Amino acid sequence: MNGAAFGPESELVPWIPLREELMRARDRARVQSARSNNRPMWLFALLAGPGILVMLGENDGPSMLSYAATGASFGVGFFIPFIVLTFVLAYIVQEMVVRIGIATRRGHAELIVDRFGATWGRFAMADLAIGNLLTLVTEFIAIRAGTAYFGVPPAVAVTGAALLVALAMCTRRYVTWERIVMALAVGNLLFIPAALLAHPDAAAIGRALATWGPIPGGITLAFFTLVLANIGATVTPWMLFFQQSAVVDKGLTRADLTQARVDTGLGAAIAAVVAIATIVAAAALYTHHIDVRTFANGADFASALKPFIGSTGAALFALGMIEAGLVAAMTISTSSAYGVSEVMNVRRSLNAGLSAARTFYATGLLSVAIAGGIVLIPHAPLLSISITVNVIATLLMAPALLFVLLLASDGEIMGDLKNSPRANAVSGTIVAAIALVGAGYALTIIVPFFTGGSTG
Amino acid sequence: MTERPVLPPRRPITGLTGILLVVLRVYVFVAVPLVVFTFFHMLKP
Numbered sequence: 270m271n272g273a274a275f276g277p278e279s280e281l282v283p284w285i286p287l288r289e290e291l292m293r294a295r296d297r298a299r300v301q302s303a304r305s306n307n308r309p310m311w312l313f314a315l316l317a318g319p320g321i322l323v324m325l326g327e328n329d330g331p332s333m334l335s336y337a338a339t340g341a342s343f344g345v346g347f348f349i350p351f352i353v354l355t356f357v358l359a360y361i362v363q364e365m366v367v368r369i370g371i372a373t374r375r376g377h378a379e380l381i382v383d384r385f386g387a388t389w390g391r392f393a394m395a396d397l398a399i400g401n402l403l404t405l406v407t408e409f410i411a412i413r414a415g416t417a418y419f420g421v422p423p424a425v426a427v428t429g430a431a432l433l434v435a436l437a438m439c440t441r442r443y444v445t446w447e448r449i450v451m452a453l454a455v456g457n458l459l460f461i462p463a464a465l466l467a468h469p470d471a472a473a474i475g476r477a478l479a480t481w482g483p484i485p486g487g488i489t490l491a492f493f494t495l496v497l498a499n500i501g502a503t504v505t506p507w508m509l510f511f512q513q514s515a516v517v518d519k520g521l522t523r524a525d526l527t528q529a530r531v532d533t534g535l536g537a538a539i540a541a542v543v544a545i546a547t548i549v550a551a552a553a554l555y556t557h558h559i560d561v562r563t564f565a566n567g568a569d570f571a572s573a574l575k576p577f578i579g580s581t582g583a584a585l586f587a588l589g590m591i592e593a594g595l596v597a598a599m600t601i602s603t604s605s606a607y608g609v610s611e612v613m614n615v616r617r618s619l620n621a622g623l624s625a626a627r628t629f630y631a632t633g634l635l636s637v638a639i640a641g642g643i644v645l646i647p648h649a650p651l652l653s654i655s656i657t658v659n660v661i662a663t664l665l666m667a668p669a670l671l672f673v674l675l676l677a678s679d680g681e682i683m684g685d686l687k688n689s690p691r692a693n694a695v696s697g698t699i700v701a702a703i704a705l706v707g708a709g710y711a712l713t714i715i716v717p718f719f720t721g722g723s724t725g
Numbered sequence: 726m727t728e729r730p731v732l733p734p735r736r737p738i739t740g741l742t743g744i745l746l747v748v749l750r751v752y753v754f755v756a757v758p759l760v761v762f763t764f765f766h767m768l769k770p
Contacts, residue, residue, distance in 0.1 A: 661760050
């Protein structure tokens with residue numbers, strides 16, 4: 270798709286760039302200006318976005334619940350350094366995706382079709398679309414639960430959130446969409462003051478970082494399940510599709526690789542700090558021996574934390590849950606739009622006009638409408654959907670990661686940006702470990718259903 | 726600046742990539758029914 274108006278006398282027909290190409294060229298002119306005027310901070314401000322958004326987007330409703338459950342069940346021992354490790358893993362995976370996007374200037378789904386054929390492309394599209402739709406449901410569950418803490422009726426909360434997601438997507442400017450989502454993502458930091466209001470024991474946190482302990486109760490099935498859930502909360506398939514497509518839509522080039530890496534690293538660092546803050550805040554429940562096994566959503570945690578972190582802290586916690594769901598709804602619906610449009614080979618850009626990229630916008634908006642609608646169905650099996658989302662995301666992680674590894678190692682498309690043998694060994698080990706752990710986590714949820722045990 | 730590079734034509738998949746894709750195909754054939762079955766099992770009251 271190059272937007273050229275070719276005809277029988279093509280040499281006489283002027284080249285008419287597509288709207289998205291014009292917008293991207295305008296953004297690139299700003300980048301060039303910042304680079305030539307040697308303004309590194311402004312340059313970074315212009316280029317940052319996909320990395321921070323993908324990492325903070327992954328600090329979504331279910332992930333924050335997982336971190337809260339971790340803090341409430343095990344305190345601030347093993348899991349604080351473990352969270353640091355999981356975000357290092359997330360950085361390694363996402364950095365490969367950034368390189369692939371910059372080297373090929375193609376989205377993840379499009380590249381899978383290009384290199385492995387339409388069947389694998391359609392599989393990638395289907396697993397992304399279905400997994401994302403179910404994940405979107407859980408984001409709206411988080412929004413609904415968080416707003417319920419403030420007494421907002423579910424219909425108002427879900428409809429308002431869906432409209433906000435839709436309006437941001439329909440700005441027809443990638444940069445505007447990105448800045449709106451980044452402004453909302455600042456709300457992820459609300460978990461930090463909530464943690465400070467819990468008056469955490471700094472010495473205990475320092476000890477945890479140094480010793481990876483303690484693990485109260487030893488290594489049990491519940492502990493193992495939370496280890497797997499926390500890995501599942503850090504690396505998921507939509508992140509791969511979203512960041513690669515966003516890098517392409519933003520128009521990043523090889524010259525921007527350093528800033529793109531810093532963007533991803535900074536996003537991972539902020540997301541890790543917020544995840545740790547959530548564990549620290551919820552650890553107040555562990556200290557006071559509150560049983561959280563029946564807690565189903567963020568509002569339950571906020572209410573339970575109120576006696577220990579005060580009404581302000583609890584309100585911050587609930588607001589953080591709303592933000593987590595909202596930002597993730599924006600990034601995940603956009604990743605669906607990119608993925609489906611790439612496999613169908615139709616126009617795909619947040620810079621495109623609404624009528625010019627109907628499939629792209631329809632996919633994003635429809636997924637939001639369906640997910641929001643499901644959450645509002647009376648007696649909908651929301652808990653079953655939440656659990657199934659984890660199973661699907663973890664099971665589908667293996668194929669998604671394998672494709673990343675195969676693409677990043679392909680010298681024909683990557684050129685000198687391809688994985689070095691050493692990087693391949695490291696990332697291959699990580700991919701295998703995440704895939705195995707993901708499958709293990711899925712089994713810990715699936716097996717009890719067939720053996721009549723508890724789902725945990 | 727941001728033009729898309731022309732990628733070389735796709736070649737037949739062989740070697741380690743081919744083996745990994747066969748493994749992946751087996752994985753998908755096991756995982757997908759498992760996911761579908763689990764989902765409907767969980768929907769039961």
